[in-house]
Amino acid sequence: MPSGLQARLDRLFNRHGDGRAICVAADHGYMSDVTANVVNIRQIVESVIAGGVDGILLSPGMAGRLAPLFQGRDGPALIVRADWMNMPRLGNANTANAVPQRLLWHEKIITAEQALALGATAITIYLFLGYSDRVEAAGIEVNARFVRECQRAGLPCIIEPLAVGGQVTGANTVEILTLGARMAVEIGADALKIPYTGDVESFRHLIEVAGVPVLVLGGARSDNERDALELYAEAQEAGAAGCLMGRNVTRSPNPAHMIEQLTGIAHRGWTVDDALRGEKWDFLRLKARPAACTGCNLCVTACVASHDDGGYGNHAARLRIEPGRRPGDHRVMFCTLCRKCIDVCPEDALRWHPQTGAVELLPERCNNCAKCVEICPTQVIIKGEHGVEFAPGATEGWVPTICDLCGGDPECARVCPTGAIYVADRPRFAP
Amino acid sequence: MHTSKTYRLREFVRPTDGRSLVVDASAGLSLGPLPGLERFEAAVRPVLPLVDGVVVSPGQARRLADRTRADAALLARATWTNALRGDDFVLPPAEINLIPLLSPADALDLGVSALVLDFLLGYEEHVEAACLRATVQLALEGSQAGIPLLVDVRPTGPRVVLYSKAVELGVSYALEGGADGVAVPWPGTDSFSTILKMAGETPVWVKVASDDDVQAALDAGAAGLWLGAEVFARPDPAGALSALGEQLHAPAGAQA
Numbered sequence: 001m002p003s004g005l006q007a008r009l010d011r012l013f014n015r016h017g018d019g020r021a022i023c024v025a026a027d028h029g030y031m032s033d034v035t036a037n038v039v040n041i042r043q044i045v046e047s048v049i050a051g052g053v054d055g056i057l058l059s060p061g062m063a064g065r066l067a068p069l070f071q072g073r074d075g076p077a078l079i080v081r082a083d084w085m086n087m088p089r090l091g092n093a094n095t096a097n098a099v100p101q102r103l104l105w106h107e108k109i110i111t112a113e114q115a116l117a118l119g120a121t122a123i124t125i126y127l128f129l130g131y132s133d134r135v136e137a138a139g140i141e142v143n144a145r146f147v148r149e150c151q152r153a154g155l156p157c158i159i160e161p162l163a164v165g166g167q168v169t170g171a172n173t174v175e176i177l178t179l180g181a182r183m184a185v186e187i188g189a190d191a192l193k194i195p196y197t198g199d200v201e202s203f204r205h206l207i208e209v210a211g212v213p214v215l216v217l218g219g220a221r222s223d224n225e226r227d228a229l230e231l232y233a234e235a236q237e238a239g240a241a242g243c244l245m246g247r248n249v250t251r252s253p254n255p256a257h258m259i260e261q262l263t264g265i266a267h268r269g270w271t272v273d274d275a276l277r278g279e280k281w282d283f284l285r286l287k288a289r290p291a292a293c294t295g296c297n298l299c300v301t302a303c304v305a306s307h308d309d310g311g312y313g314n315h316a317a318r319l320r321i322e323p324g325r326r327p328g329d330h331r332v333m334f335c336t337l338c339r340k341c342i343d344v345c346p347e348d349a350l351r352w353h354p355q356t357g358a359v360e361l362l363p364e365r366c367n368n369c370a371k372c373v374e375i376c377p378t379q380v381i382i383k384g385e386h387g388v389e390f391a392p393g394a395t396e397g398w399v400p401t402i403c404d405l406c407g408g409d410p411e412c413a414r415v416c417p418t419g420a421i422y423v424a425d426r427p428r429f430a431p
Numbered sequence: 432m433h434t435s436k437t438y439r440l441r442e443f444v445r446p447t448d449g450r451s452l453v454v455d456a457s458a459g460l461s462l463g464p465l466p467g468l469e470r471f472e473a474a475v476r477p478v479l480p481l482v483d484g485v486v487v488s489p490g491q492a493r494r495l496a497d498r499t500r501a502d503a504a505l506l507a508r509a510t511w512t513n514a515l516r517g518d519d520f521v522l523p524p525a526e527i528n529l530i531p532l533l534s535p536a537d538a539l540d541l542g543v544s545a546l547v548l549d550f551l552l553g554y555e556e557h558v559e560a561a562c563l564r565a566t567v568q569l570a571l572e573g574s575q576a577g578i579p580l581l582v583d584v585r586p587t588g589p590r591v592v593l594y595s596k597a598v599e600l601g602v603s604y605a606l607e608g609g610a611d612g613v614a615v616p617w618p619g620t621d622s623f624s625t626i627l628k629m630a631g632e633t634p635v636w637v638k639v640a641s642d643d644d645v646q647a648a649l650d651a652g653a654a655g656l657w658l659g660a661e662v663f664a665r666p667d668p669a670g671a672l673s674a675l676g677e678q679l680h681a682p683a684g685a686q687a
Contacts, residue, residue, distance in 0.1 A: 029629075030607040034599040039629045060567050061609030064574065084563050086556060098596030099586070105556035109567045117571070 004154025008121045009190060012077045012156065013213055013241055015054050020236070020266045022259060023055035023215060024048045025246035027081040030059035032088040033098055037250035044250050045069055048076075051259030055079050055121065057244060060110050063118045070119065077121035079158065079244075082146060084109050085126055087164060104131050104164065108142045112149035112157075122156035124193055124244075129180045131165030140187065147188035158215070158244075159184035160193040174202045181210040193217055193244045196235050203238035213241035218248040225258065229272045233265055242266060277339070283357025284423045286319075286403075286410060288332040293420035295323050295330040299412035306411040307404075318403040319380050319412055319421075332421055333378040334412070335359065335403035341372035341381060350402075358405040368397045435577025436611060442544040443484030443504040444612075444634055444654065445680065451655035452676050453614070453636055454478060455486040457508035457547070458660040461515045467663030474663050479503045481672045483655075484544070489533055492541045504544035506581060509533040509569060512549050514587060527554040527588070529561050535569065535576035545579040545612070550605060552597050553588020563604055570609025579611035581636075586616070595622035602626045606633060614657045617644040623651045645675065655679070 013021045026045060029038035037044060045056060045066055055077035058066065063080050070078050085106040089097045106126060115123045125146050127139045143159055150157035161180025163173050174197045181192055191213040197203045207214045216235035222228055228248040235243065243262065252258045260278070264270035303317040319334035341359060342350045349365035350372060352358075373381045384401035406412075413421045444451040456475050458465055468474050471491055479485065479495075479502035486506045487495065495505060511532055513524040529551060538546050546569055550562045569580045584601035591597045598618035605613045606629060614636040615626065626635060636657035637648035645656060656679055658672070665671050 027607070029603040033596060034603045034625065034629065038603055039625055042631065059607035061570060061605075061607045064570070064609055065606070084560065086559070098593040098600050099552050099559075099588070099591050101556055101590075103556045105560050107560045107564060109564050110571065114571050117575075 002151075002154045005151070005156060005190065008077075008154065009156050009213075011121050012055050012079070013191075015077075016267045018267055019213070019241055021054040021077075021213075021215065021242035022052075022262045022266050023057065023077075023079065023242060023244040024053050024249045024255075024259070025057040025217070025244050026062070026250055027057050027059045028088075028246060028250070029062070030081055031085060033096070035251075037247065041250075042066060044255050047255040048249060048259045051256035052263050053259045054242070054263075055244070057081060057124060060114070060118060063120070067119060078119050079122045079124055080110070080115040080118055080120040082110050082112070082115055082123040083107060083125045083142065085128075087128075087162075104128065104135055106135065106139060106142070108145065112146065112153040112155045116153050116155055120155060122158050122191070123150065124158040124160055127159050127161045127180055127184055127187075128164055129161060129176050129183075130163045130168035135165075140183075143184070143187050143189075150190070151188065156190040157188065158191045158193050159187065159189035160217070162195070174198065174206075178202075178206045178209060181206050181214070185210050185212055191215060191241070195219060196231050200234050200238045203235055203240070207239040214239070215242050215244040216240045218243065218245035220247065222248060225252065225261070226272060226276060228258070229261055229265065229275050232262055233272050236265065284405060284408060284410070285337055285357070286334050286405070286413060287422055287424045288334070289418075289420050289422070290330065290332055291328045291420075292418040293321065293330040293332050294327050294418060295321055296417070297321055298415050298417065299332075299421055302411040302415040306406060316382065316384070316401070318382070318401060333380055334421070335380055336378060338377060340375045340377065341400075341402070344371045344375045346371065350400075353404070356405050356408050359402045360404070361400055361402055363399050366399050368399070370400075372400050372402075433574050433577055436574070436579045439504075439544045439577065440579050440611060440634070443506065445483060448680055449634070449654055450679050451483045451634065451636065452481075452658075452672070452679050453484040453486060453506065453655060454482050454658045454662060454672065455638075456491070456660060456663070457486045457488045458515060459491070460488045460508060460511050461513055462520070462660075465660045465663070467665070467668065468660055474668070477669050478672050481669060481676055483676075486547050487543075489537070489541060492543055496542065505542070506545045506547050507533055507538055507541055507543040508549075509538070509546040510549045510565065512551060514549070514551050514554065514585065527551065527558050529558055529565070531565055535573040535578040538573075538578045539576055543578075545581050546573065547581045547583055547614075548610075550582050550584050550601050551588060552584070552586040552601050553591035558588075563608055566605060566608030566610060570611070573611075574609070580609065581612040581614060582608070582610040583638075584613060584615045595619050598622060599625055599629070602629060602635070606630060612636065614638055616640070617648060620647065620651055623648070623653070627652055645678070649679065 053076050057079040059081050086101040089101045128135050147157050163176040193215045196216050232243050249255050249258045261275035264275045300314045300317040322331035324330045347365045349362050353360035382401045383398045413423045482503045484504045484506050492505050492507050511530045514527045516524050573580045582605035586597035595618040598615050602613050612634045616638050634654040636655040637653045638657045639645045
């Protein structure tokens with residue numbers, strides 16, 4: 001492989017040494033009607049760079065205009081949109097379009113050499129499948145020309161196969177995308193940008209038959225950021241080398257935060273839940289099988305006995321059993337790590353314990369406001385009998401008593417005779 | 432921005448106030464001798480000291496070569512189109528075309544300060560694609576040559592559904608394509624606000640069709656006014672342009 005091509009592929013995919021890249025597509029103003037993400041493109045680009053994005057896709061004009069933002073060792077890779085199409089504006093009946101288009105039109109706009117002159121690390125180009133034989137053939141010709149230019153220039157060519165048009169049905173979309181992925185690679189793509197096929201297995205197959213790095217695209221903006229994160233996490237599980245997401249990032253209320261979440265999944269091994277929390281948890285948590293609970297309250301007694309809080313009695317336990325009428329109806333109530341107490345605390349007196357992942361109280365900050373006690377949905381934060389120590393040996397008031405997961409080996413789960421309380425998710429927890 | 436492009440832009444955007452009065456005298460390319468412009472040099476030379484820039488065709492640019500520092504900069508029309516012709520024109524267009532005429536290298540040879548490109552919206556798909564391709568290519572080549580590219584947005588096709596949104600779309604395409612300035616028809620205050628936000632520091636001229644447009648454009652923050660060939664048909668073109676120039680370049684607060 002030419003050294004220039006390899007260097008640019010590394011710049012895009014190997015900034016973190018893991019072969020993955022979280023990229024943002026910010027080229028919508030080049031093809032769609034004007035929306036907020038088009039008007040505010042500079043602020044959005046600045047925001048995703050602050051979030052640690054690995055690459056940004058821009059039109060040639062914006063690549064020149066925003067060039068200073070890409071400078072420096074930590075600057076993201078610039079990916080330039082080398083072609084143009086009118087797909088987002090298709091449809092005469094779509095009155096939301098200012099100038100509706102009747103025919104899909106796809107053109108090569110710049111050369112690989114011009115993209116290099118703009119400072120591009122890679123270019124992207126569409127490959128439309130399913131619209132018409134003419135569009136497919138023209139797309140093949142344009143893509144082949146680009147690949148030749150890119151190989152001469154040492155510029156990675158990212159081909160974006162899309163299944164669009166009357167030949168596409170819900171039933172054949174995955175097959176067409178897989179076909180497009182393989183065709184793009186046979187033409188000479190160095191990487192792919194492609195929609196998610198909807199499930200891990202079919203996307204894994206697509207990636208396997210492609211044999212080049214695959215960036216998943218995000219599709220239409222979802223109001224639920226979890227959806228976008230789960231889409232990416234599934235694609236990564238299937239073997240994707242990253243993402244090139246557009247509107248899910250650029251139309252997000254906080255693009256930087258979205259990038260932090262995606263890069264957490266890609267580069268720091270976060271789960272989607274970790275990403276939504278903004279923290280990696282390798283820790284344990286308690287789970288329950290209510291049907292197995294006999295209501296014996298041994299867990300409650302063990303909780304009190306295992307802590308020396310200065311008080312005694314089941315009312316001092318950090319979990320409780322809500323009795324039902326018969327075995328199987330009892331409700332096991334414990335800390336679910338929902339973080340509502342942490343969020344509501346006005347003094348930042350609560351935090352995640354860095355070792356156990358449990359909620360930890362910083363007594364010196366607590367002002368006894370009781371907001372954590374009131375907000376706890378399972379009502380397991382109690383007013384402890386041990387007060388705030390304002391001088392050696394002298395205490396006053398009370399402090400919240402919160403489940404500490406017994407430092408990593410919860411007594412309640414250990415003693416439960418039926419396994420109604422058990423410990424889950426502790427893959428790398430070191431006791 | 433490229434230093435040479437900055438210098439050339441400042442030949443017709445006054446560095447003192449960032450404003451610019453441009454008159455378009457290039458319509459003869461497509462429409463022939465318009466009223467007031469039958470004798471081109473006699474019509475245009477008197478207004479050269481009164482405006483900041485004059486848009487001309489490549490051929491007429493050569494005839495205005497002997498200008499002084501007091502005269503306006505020349506902006507060369509880089510494309511030809513028959514989209515300006517109406518159904519009542521002697522050759523009514525059955526098919527809209529856009530033909531490139533000049534490259535940035537040609538602009539250097541002509542000694543003009545910028546190229547002006549027509550961006551047509553609302554016609555066949557291939558016309559729009561040709562406009563976008565020309566925008567990107569002239570912008571990229573212009574960056575190397577130091578010739579600014581101004582995009583003249585014309586949402587005049589029959590497919591335009593939402594006029595003000597079409598103007599915004601044209602500006603978006605121009606900026607994404609690399610334009611150094613845009614000229615737009617007055618799209619209304621809200622749309623123009625969006626356009627200014629999108630454009631940032633890129634100058635935006637408003638192609639004024641009436642005196643009401645002038646005041647609205649200036650109130651909304653337009654960097655410049657862009658007048659069509661109709662001004663030459665007025666009884667006193669020089670007087671009209673002189674008054675507009677004074678209104679445009681008046682010190683802050685003086686307009687009130």
